[in-house]
Amino acid sequence: MTKPFQGISVPLSNNTLVKRRYSVTQDVVSYRRCARQYGAFNVHKYAPAQQTQAYFGTVLHQVLDRCHGHFHGIIDPSTKGLLPDNGQILSEEDISDYFGEAKSARQTGKTDPFPPSDIVRYFIQVENGLNSKGILAIRSELRVQAVKILQYFNALEGPTLYPRVRDTEHRLQADRTNHILHGVVDLLVDAPNKVLDPAECEMWDYKGSRRFDLNSTDWETYEFQMRVYAYLYQHKHGVLPRKAVLYFLNELDGPNCPSKRPVNALKEVSIEPNEIQVAMDEFTKTVKQIEQSRLSDKWEAAASGSISEQDCKNCDLRWDCKTPNSGQGVKPIYP
Numbered sequence: 001m002t003k004p005f006q007g008i009s010v011p012l013s014n015n016t017l018v019k020r021r022y023s024v025t026q027d028v029v030s031y032r033r034c035a036r037q038y039g040a041f042n043v044h045k046y047a048p049a050q051q052t053q054a055y056f057g058t059v060l061h062q063v064l065d066r067c068h069g070h071f072h073g074i075i076d077p078s079t080k081g082l083l084p085d086n087g088q089i090l091s092e093e094d095i096s097d098y099f100g101e102a103k104s105a106r107q108t109g110k111t112d113p114f115p116p117s118d119i120v121r122y123f124i125q126v127e128n129g130l131n132s133k134g135i136l137a138i139r140s141e142l143r144v145q146a147v148k149i150l151q152y153f154n155a156l157e158g159p160t161l162y163p164r165v166r167d168t169e170h171r172l173q174a175d176r177t178n179h180i181l182h183g184v185v186d187l188l189v190d191a192p193n194k195v196l197d198p199a200e201c202e203m204w205d206y207k208g209s210r211r212f213d214l215n216s217t218d219w220e221t222y223e224f225q226m227r228v229y230a231y232l233y234q235h236k237h238g239v240l241p242r243k244a245v246l247y248f249l250n251e252l253d254g255p256n257c258p259s260k261r262p263v264n265a266l267k268e269v270s271i272e273p274n275e276i277q278v279a280m281d282e283f284t285k286t287v288k289q290i291e292q293s294r295l296s297d298k299w300e301a302a303a304s305g306s307i308s309e310q311d312c313k314n315c316d317l318r319w320d321c322k323t324p325n326s327g328q329g330v331k332p333i334y335p
């Protein structure tokens with residue numbers, strides 16, 4: 001009897017290397033902060049109960065992106081060259097009143113009242129998008145604080161910064177043999193004399209925090225992030241940027257809009273070639289550690305003292321982790 005597949009030979013396919021993509025912040029910085037949290041939420045994709053930690057920073061970034069789009073006429077060509085709200089600032093009471101009216105309108109099935117300013121309108125658009133992904137503000141004061149900071153930034157920095165912005169959400173990536181490394185820089189800013197030259201450009205990254213609240217590990221992480229971005233920038237443009245700058249938006253917070261930039265708002269990160277090399281070596285080492293964790297499916301919690309208590313406070317795994325509370329763990333609420 002003839003066998004059906006007799007005489008047929010199927011060649012083995014060549015093993016192709018599938019390169020994994022590693023994001024500077026979502027993968028490498030997250031894993032370095034806490035491998036256990038990274039494994040649970042980034043690799044196994046468990047859904048966090050609340051994403052309040054992500055809320056504040058994301059809302060500030062996305063509204064500022066719209067402010068840049070407004071000035072450059074990307075959203076509506078008629079706003080080209082104009083500051084959102086012409087740099088005018090609503091009081092905290094006006095912002096709270098609007099949020100209150102919008103809430104009652106929703107509860108009674110009416111249409112939301114029209115936002116009282118460009119920034120509040122952009123804020124509501126961004127917030128609706130975040131809410132649909134389960135990213136919420138836990139306290140209503142946080143919403144008012146975010147709008148206040150955005151207005152202050154717009155009034156204080158907008159007139160000189162917006163005209164210098166050459167690109168926002170500037171995407172960078174590099175093929176690193178076994179993996180692809182990528183990152184997104186918040187702003188590329190031209191030198192004040194407006195020479196269109198990549199060597200004259202500054203990379204800016206917004207941080208939704210106060211500079212004063214950072215511990216030494218946070219600093220190292222931010223420096224590491226900016227140096228990896230500098231490597232990627234050089235890979236794309238052939239030269240290093242002129243500067244790498246961090247802007248701490250919460251330094252603007254207060255009862256009134258600052259009349260000049262607070263001294264702690266801006267911090268330049270040194271990007272000497274030897275420092276970039278150290279950051280890249282660390283990056284490669286961390287990618288290898290992530291690959292090993294994936295193979296063994298072992299994800300170690302951060303050691304006590306190497307992560308801020310605030311980060312642990314916002315983590316759903318804290319009830320089953322010895323690290324928070326200076327290594328004492330968290331006391332269960334029940335029974």
Ligand code: SF4
Nearest residue numbers: 034312315318321323
């Ligand atoms: S509680 Fe802290 S150390 Fe423990 S898994 Fe969460 S972030 Fe990591």
